[in-house]
Amino acid sequence: MLVAAASCPAPPLLDRPLTGTDPVLPQLRQACLAAVAALVASEPAVIAVVGVAGQRLIWDPALRLDRGAFAPALAGRAGSGDGLPVPLGLAGLLLDQAAYGGRRELQSVTQDDSAAECAALGARIAAQHDRVALLVMADGSARRTLKAPGYLDERSAPFDAQIETAIRAGDLAALLQLDASLARELLASGRPAWQVLAGAAHGLRADCEIGYCDDPFGVWYLVASVRCSALS
Secondary structure: OEEEEEEEOOOHHHOHHHHOOOOOOHHHHHHHHHHHHHHHHOOOOEEEEEEEOOOOEEEOOOOOEOHHHOOHHHOOOOOOOOOEOHHHHHHHHHHHHOOOOOOEEEEEEOOOOOHHHHHHHHHHHHOOOOOEEEEEEOOOOOOOOOOOOOOOOOOHHHHHHHHHHHHHOOOHHHHHHOOHHHHHHOOOOOHHHHHHHHHHOOOEEEEEEEEEEEOHHHOOEEEEEEEEEEOO
């Protein structure tokens, strides 16, 4: 059963070696660390990590972030070049920083996965053990401002607000209503991962807390902690 979840974005700036000694967006980093610390504190039998990549795979939890994909000068160093997709690699760093030494399971999903497929995967993850925690690495739209990676699209704010409203209310099932085609157009890569969360929490009460919600650089980032319990 799912006992806890955390949702964090997956920008490379979360990794200090990629941004230098001066931290970028320290509030975002701190919110992610706090959400992951709460996840670890839930005493799960396993922490499952879900993020979006080019293929749907189960990954070796011993692997770490491939920094060389962003900083060629770091290629070949310890913790570099290991081949993990960025969302899963950043999740591994967050778990390392939280001193989590327990069992990890890493799963990537793709932009082509439907809401039903994502929900089914979430249900399978939650059913694996009595106490499962889920770390979801997901970005919202990347078209929030004129200087955003995808330029401004006025549909971005309502799309992201749909996600925020669902999570604040603990209505995670509403995430299954996210439009996959619109998500693609808005460069909202986190859509499938959030729908895995919805499937994992099906039939449970979800108490959610937002730790960060903003759109620096024109990309919407949300950090949330979720505590799950059986419906009374």
